[in-house]
Amino acid sequence: MSSDVVLDVQNAQVEFAGHGGSIRALDGVSLQVNKGETVAVVGESGCGKTTLARAVLGLQQLKGGSISLQGESVRGTTRRMAEKVGIVWQDPYASLNPRWTVGKSVLEPGVLTGQEKDAREIFTEVGLDPQMVTRYPHQLSGGQRQRVAIGRALLLKPPLVICDEPTAALDLSIRAQILNLLKNIQDEHDCSFLYISHDLTTVRFLADRVAVMYLGQIVEVGLVEQIFNDPRHPYTKALLDSAPTLDKLMHLPDAPPGEIPDPREKIVGCRFAGRCVNAQDRCRNEAPSFVTEGERSYQCFFPVRK
């Protein structure tokens, strides 16, 4: 493995016990994030994005496969994990302790790893008035709270920062500011980002590469311009056609009843076949494996061509 690989996910599998069977939230996900790179993970709600983030943080046990950070296997959470990966969740209010000053929250990764840091310095770095360190989360606006969460994720300058829908809970007017902050951080630090979002516009703005997820699998991964300008997987194409947000995905052709696979069942054939405009008999009977074309890979027998 090249030392440029910061995050290496190999065939990760996660199952949840559900009524009438287990749900395969990750069904063989492989993904690499290289040094200094931003890889976006996009896909509809429920496709497994947060589960992937939790697995990388060691919060979610794998049923199969492996995940390593800088060559070291992730097994459960340890204090040292705070040095390797920072996390920004969707809802900063939920991820900050309401009884702690935001200054104390921002320093938490340093306390966990025995490193002394200056909260005021990191506040300045994320565009907050350093005098705010003595405030409590409820005294800040949503955008300010997310800046605190970003500051905490960056405190130890970890090699990887995961952002799970970091702007989804914010007002539209604040989103652009937070995105610009993330962009500046990308430019200034050489940390890598795993950027999870269902908002394609922000993905295009921030990502170097994009992985498209559908029902627990990555169906296509490639450079941002390949994914946006010349997608191969019909699901990727459908996402782009429904842009700017995936909320409009409901406009996909309706699948006949029973044709969207139940994640509790072992899926035969391509999992997108029931909604796919290109689907043929083969797609319903045989699971496609990855086809690689240069920097891009996809799982499809009948890919889209320009």
Ligand SMILES: Nc1ncnc2c1ncn2[C@@H]1O[C@H](COP(=O)(O)OP(=O)(O)O)[C@@H](O)[C@H]1O
């Ligand atoms: N703790 C859990 N227990 C049971 N099922 C879960 C749990 N967390 C997630 N799931 C299920 O796993 C699938 C993927 O969820 P998630 O990773 O949250 O998707 P996303 O972040 O893409 O919206 C969904 O079907 C979801 O209902």
Ligand SMILES: [Mg+2]
């Ligand atoms: Mg999620």
